[in-house]
Amino acid sequence: MTTKDISVSRNDGQDRYELRLDGELVGIADYRIEPDAVALTHTVVEPAFRHQGYSSRLAKYAVDDIISDGRRIKPYCSYMAAYLGKHPEYSHHVSWPQG
Template sequence: MTQPAAAPTVRRVDAKQRYEIVVGGETVGLTAYRDRDDQRVFYHTEIDDAFAGQGLASLLVEQALTDVRNSGKRVVPVCAYVAKFLERHDEFADMADPVTPDVLRWLETELAH
C-alpha cells in the first residue's frame, strides 16, 4: 500500500525574505520578495522541476498573498508569475499596485546588496 503524499505547506521565512512551499519536509519552491514601505514587492517565483505541474506555485502565491493581505500591506507583482496570478484572481486585485520604473530601480538597488 502506497503512502499518501504529504500535504504541501507554505511558510513565510522573514530572514530570507521569501515564502517557501514544503512537501514532505522538503522545500520545493519559493516566492521571493522585498518590503518597500507598505508594499511587498514580489520579484521571483520558482518550483523544483520534480514538482512541476502539481499546482504548487498557485498554492504558494495564493497563500503568500493572503498573508500579505492579513498584514495590511500592498503587493507589487514584478514577478511575472505573481502578475499572471493576480490577473486570474480578482479577489486580490484590490491590493495590487503597479510596477513602476521607480519600483524597478529601487528593487535593483535592493538586490545588489
C-alpha cells in the same frame, strides 16, 4: 498513493515564502519590503513539482499573508503578476509596477 505533507510558510530571515513537501523545500517566492507595498520579485518551484498546483498554492499563501498584514502587493515576478491577473478578487490590494 501516499499523501504528501504540504506546508507553506514565510521565512523572514531569507525574505521569502517557502513551500515544502514532506519537509523538502520545493518552491520559493522571494519578496522585498518597500515603503508602500511588499514586492514579489521571484517565484520558482523545482521542475519535478511543476504543473501540479504547487506554484498557485505558494502564490495564494503569499498574497493572503501580505493582505492579512494590511499591506499592498507589487508583483514584479511574472508568475505572481499572472496569478493576480487570474484572481481579480485581489485587484484592490495590488499596486502594479510602473515601467
